[in-house]
Amino acid sequence: MAKRKTTTSPSTPAPAETEQPVQPTQALESSSEPTQSDVPATYSRFTEFDIYLFRAGKHQKLYEKFGSHVVDYNGVTGTYFAVWAPSAKYVSVIGNFNGWDKGSQPLNVRWDSSGIWEAFIPNIGNGETYKYFIVNQNGREVEKGDPYAHLWEVPPKTASVIRDTYYEWQDQDWMTNRKAKNALNAPYSVYEMHLASWRRDPSEPERELSYGEIGDALVPYLQDMGFTHVEFMPVMQYPYAPSWGYQITGYYAPSSRFGTPQEFMRLVERLHQAGIGVILDWVPSHFPGDAHGLYEFDGSHLYEHPDPRKGYHPDWKSYIFNYGRPEVRSFLLSNALFWLDRCHADGLRVDAVASMLYLDYSRNAGEWEPNEFGGRENLDAISLFKEINEAIYENFPDTQTIAEESTAFPGVSRPVYTGGLGFGMKWMMGWMNDTLRYFERDPAFRKFHQDNLTFSTVYAFTENFMLPLSHDEVVYGKQSLVGKMPGDEWQRFANLRLLFSYMFTHSGSKLLFMGGEFGQTSEWKFDSSLDWHLLDYAPHKGMAACVKALNHLYRNEPAMYERSYTADGFEWIDTSDRENSIITYCRNGNNPSDTLLIVLNMTPIPRSDYRIGVPAAGAYHEVFNSDSTDYYGSGVTNSSPVQSEDVSWHGRSQSIRLNVPPLGATVLKIG
Template structure:
């Protein structure tokens, strides 16, 4: 193998966090030392170890007065394992590892005089004689793709986000506003002087932190940042599960990005992908020559949609790997939550498979019992050690109890994407306004099941790629109507029960569908419709964050009440949102047609004065400006089955949000 980088001399870390609690214990060979205790091995083999990253992988240590690197790798089907790298000219026989005596299948060893920055791989010879070169499953950093070697590194960082970490329960709880901006690091922005150049983690921080602060989003969700070899996978085909991608900088650079977000009280969710991994030669696939991480039965171990491989959820050591990886990002990178990708593909044995292509579970059903038990263990581990974090399931079926506690039989997630709401809403809003009167149930149906789970309302990257068109381009009508429709849709989203997620570009009406290889079209903000859309989303975030009625009771029926769903002829919907106190009540009126309505009567939950606090038709939003500037005082006229009502003006393709002010 060709030499690729210059050797970095070994240097002890100033404060090696990975060695703080290490106890080097002798194995059967007196010159081989280990970070692993017998209890570690027990937990690993039982599928209960949640801190394997402190034990396996590469760790710079000092032993017998010599600084070097300790390596440990799980390869039970190997006949021989050695470490190769620039330090030994990539020679397979010069630095062998030793297999442990306890039958764990772990190979380990100490190599003096190499340290932080050294590139390496494991040369593995399978029992059959087959030879492989593999990156380290626990590597903390990797070479920048297309190079494929691991890099000896650490996760030492002096964090300066103490206020956030002490108080994030005030920002990250389910009775608080959660408005998430989903971002793909490679394509959010590019260097204006060189559109081919991706921004570094530091450059992203310089632009992203003030932007999120201005826009009012409470959280950011990064599409997978873990190391991956192939850009068109968007990061969902991971080879380096314990390393942020070197495309944008070092692990510490990524920590700085998170720290700066936390310093502005912005939470960070990370996409986490336990559902599958690619078959790249340097990755997890056939790691030691056997089906080590993937299930050996292709009916359970191969994903036909993504041409990738599925973890063996029933193998205890693999479960320890996945549990440790989830907690690693919460521990070492201060992540505030994990959005778990493709949960449905893990829950069902027949996912994307035809008859005869899958094997039922021991009870004859289609549920993947091993994956279900893994999810329960995962969520119990997360909420035990990080009770103020959140786990969010991307789950598109009606599997029961996804966000219910494990002690009641649920999976234990904090939130779940409300895919049904997303699909119904987009289907409705893509209809010409004339036909909406016959499809009002597509909007109202969501509240039939809205409180069965803790739902997040997602308009994610999946809705704006590969011919699906951007959100604003999905809307019908001329330019003005398309933008009015999108403002109306966003108002419906922000006032509907549930937390919120919006993919980058949607907030200013990106007109082209998302392309992973280039920047968003930021120049569109030079035009009034796009600038108005941005101002509208900013105002909606402010409204959502400032009004307890919109977030305090997002997951219980007491926080929502339909006032009128029957005016199909005019395609108008009216509902109330309620906080925990009587005075925290709001009424939302949606006009799904381009016809303005004046003197429109609406029943209100309580008598008193109602004030318009948001109008999607505001001139600042590129609207026509039909508003209700004066307070609206209710009269004792029975309407919509309520003893008191008000009259108001409703703008075309517009939404009005009214807040209860006081009693008459």
């Protein structure tokens, strides 16, 4: 084994919890390995009830039990270690503090057949690196990081680091009032970002910014742009940068690439103090086969399902959790709650839900085994989702869980008590695919494909949908969002402003991946910064101004969010003008006076004196126009109020005539 860095000095631990001694653990002897019979009995953090919950798949706070915890015991400061390794016959802790000696610090196996190994080791504390040396019943030796560690070495190093999660939070105002900010009848505009590539120092383009440096730039940027929430692509410890964080080895640790757990918590705190919610990507669908990670942890298939038809993911060349094993369920349940509890996250966006729901996901005939009823649903994963969502909303009712789910599985965002999976929201993948397909077409041919835009409302209210334009749409040769748009430069930017206008005025919450808001022209690259210099140019500066205006329109107009998930919040005016590729609709709030009229022109031809039926008589004021010159548009606007006329149109007794901008969106409000 390669030498590790030298030992760091143990820091002063956070106030320790009071621990109670329990029965001495039994030593597991081996003729070929050091015995543990001489190891003195120590206390344990586990009660009998903890063990019961763990083995029943119901434990919600295993992070308080497993892992490494600096404590005072019998007047001595040291670290308590606990690890689950039921197939082991010998386990020890190795680290800088003992010269990586496999035999000097053995753990005791508990007497209760739980498979938990534990020990108190004096005179070591925060900052020490360590791993578990494990020998299984067949003599196989492995060295593993701690599944419950809160800090790891910076990759490519792979040891765990003793670290607590003690932090004196200063975000009480947000936490007290966030229920209103995270509610389904509140504006919910999410900025999705990848910490390593959002922004870098131009003088050091190879260096990733720290949590603190990211916060310095991110907090004022999000405040100015008007996003209500930020979603971080996985911040959990991951060893391989090109995985973007979706191949996790340290499920209980913020990535050490950017700093310590407390520095991550400070970033969350700063966002909360600025009134911005924090959503974390969470990946319970698979994990990598790195030698120091969860795979074959104790020499057996401990965390992954032993049957490759259920335990190996062919798409991602990774391993699938054994969702039917109670201890694994406790691991995942506790992990979901950990990020909401210790890190004050406001929600979890759960990755690749469809891959968990179906046994035949990405598998050919003969490569999967039906469930006990002959179906293709993964019953264990389904029940786990229900339990996790119930636990989250019971313990943290002012948060949201969001499913990335791409199929027609029923009730994803419906309560468990009605037969649903219990998520708060679901990504509207059908809307995303249809919308991008439509906008990629030459405007001359859009009149033949209007259904791509109107079909979404057929099913828009079957779930609590979030409209996603995520990172997946700007990689692997798909081009950037503005790169997908047809036409010359002006038309491409006008098309993208129109797409964003359609997105923000459609029912549902919103998600936009970083760079889209200013028209990033190249595909996203995980290892370099966004092209922030583009904001020096008028088309990109105008795009950013347009997205900022849309965010503020969304937040300031109740009709845009009060009834986002019910059919009475959306009303078609006209979808029949295919020849001109113009569609009109209303968004309704709780107060009729808040109603907004939206007009979208999908061609580059402006229309003057275009007549539209309106819901009520009165003067209509233009509150947003994507063709404004402030946004790099051509300036076809309606600067004066437009008075309704007693002319029946579109089945309405009142109508108006207005100027409809080319490749533009107009939003009007009576007043």
